[in-house]
Amino acid sequence: MRIQSPSERVNNFNEVELGYTKEDAIKEASRCLNCKNPMCMKGCPVGIEIPKFIEAIKNDDINLAYEIIKKSSNLPSICGRVCPQESQCEGKCIKGFKGDAIAIGALERYAADQARLNNINSVVKKESNGKKVAIIGSGPAGLSCAGELVKEGFDVTIFEALHKAGGVLIYGIPEFRLPKEIVDSEIKSLTDMGVKIIYDTLVGSTITFDELIKNFDYIFIATGAGLPKFMEIDGVDANGVFSANEILTRINLMKSYKENSKTPIKKNGTAYVIGGGNVAMDAVRCLKRLGFDAHIMYRRDIIDMPARKREIEHAMEEGIIFDTLQNPKKIITDEFNNVIGMEVVDMEVSDVVDGRRNVIENENFIHFKECDMVVMALGTMPNSKIFKNTKLNIDDKGLIIVDDTLTNIDNVYAGGDITTGSATVILAMEAGKKAALKILDLNN
Numbered sequence: 001m002r003i004q005s006p007s008e009r010v011n012n013f014n015e016v017e018l019g020y021t022k023e024d025a026i027k028e029a030s031r032c033l034n035c036k037n038p039m040c041m042k043g044c045p046v047g048i049e050i051p052k053f054i055e056a057i058k059n060d061d062i063n064l065a066y067e068i069i070k071k072s073s074n075l076p077s078i079c080g081r082v083c084p085q086e087s088q089c090e091g092k093c094i095k096g097f098k099g100d101a102i103a104i105g106a107l108e109r110y111a112a113d114q115a116r117l118n119n120i121n122s123v124v125k126k127e128s129n130g131k132k133v134a135i136i137g138s139g140p141a142g143l144s145c146a147g148e149l150v151k152e153g154f155d156v157t158i159f160e161a162l163h164k165a166g167g168v169l170i171y172g173i174p175e176f177r178l179p180k181e182i183v184d185s186e187i188k189s190l191t192d193m194g195v196k197i198i199y200d201t202l203v204g205s206t207i208t209f210d211e212l213i214k215n216f217d218y219i220f221i222a223t224g225a226g227l228p229k230f231m232e233i234d235g236v237d238a239n240g241v242f243s244a245n246e247i248l249t250r251i252n253l254m255k256s257y258k259e260n261s262k263t264p265i266k267k268n269g270t271a272y273v274i275g276g277g278n279v280a281m282d283a284v285r286c287l288k289r290l291g292f293d294a295h296i297m298y299r300r301d302i303i304d305m306p307a308r309k310r311e312i313e314h315a316m317e318e319g320i321i322f323d324t325l326q327n328p329k330k331i332i333t334d335e336f337n338n339v340i341g342m343e344v345v346d347m348e349v350s351d352v353v354d355g356r357r358n359v360i361e362n363e364n365f366i367h368f369k370e371c372d373m374v375v376m377a378l379g380t381m382p383n384s385k386i387f388k389n390t391k392l393n394i395d396d397k398g399l400i401i402v403d404d405t406l407t408n409i410d411n412v413y414a415g416g417d418i419t420t421g422s423a424t425v426i427l428a429m430e431a432g433k434k435a436a437l438k439i440l441d442l443n444n
Contacts, residue, residue: 001017009318016314022060040102044088046426048073048089056068057110069111075144079425129154130155133220156195157196162200165187173248174252204386204387218411221407224382230376233328241374244283248286250263271375276300277306278308278311287375300349301349326344328342330343339373382398382417382418393407401419405419415431415434
């Protein structure tokens, strides 16, 4: 796929990957073997008929390709960009065992983008069935559930705590990976079908959970896991220590990188992002674009990083410095409690635990690293306080306990990160779709 050069993209927040041309897409689609037993489909959480839509692209039939994708996925422009295809559909592609797998994600993106640019709409909405559904949260799980139900005639209302819909798609993923106009377009397609979104509404405060149960036939909880985790080390409360959530929210939602921003982030100095996942990569690449000398610090080796290989490669191309097999022991501050550095310990690979290489501290190698900012990208947990006065079963991690999306309360479902902890966009979408199908089964 065509991409911006590293020297260009570190100076802007425009999308890094530029997508396929028509010729690129047809050429790539022509590589597909159209297997009789398509393993790629078994790797797709939402069950897209992958060989069929690729065949349609090969034949330059975008209408058909988009129609096939939309039967299974409500957010194809988004999934084509941020889904970890290499471990899902592309990871099971037969071509990939002896060469390059078919670029399924790039082809999905191409079909969805062409449909958007040419105002192609393949969804036919059924007449109203009189049933009302409340969805709490407008992230990928909530949007997926809403899309499945509204086209089947349900009256769907989403309650969103923020002033903008999209959840992690809006505040968590940078513009250079997922342009917000793409998210807005996907959401508009849902509201055009009749999905209502009520903003600035925190369930449990603005409106009670019991009120929703009283006024709606079904409820789907998709509030995600938005509370960041911090290391329990000295200095973690210093000025200059942030969660990746805050950095990404201020940049993505509040546009802090713009000159006239009301919530600016300083644009120079040395910043360390602690972690090795996709959120860590997003945060450190944003800071690089702001002008920081940007580092990733990860307690394991680079081959153990859970981030997508593509994002790691892009970060390296952009000049991100990788300090692997290192871990903070203490954050050092000045007399005003401002960050001036970290005490860091080297890590050593030890044994393998549950299929993953374990690491231990080497106390003989502790050193000081000067910095102005430390960003924790160590995962998130749910804000279970929203449901503290309800009868929902919640485990000791704050996750809602479900049986295949069904909670212990009749007609109340939950899915996505609120039930699993931090996971991927596509897995949240899968949960939203599962809940919707269960509600549909009750009404057929």
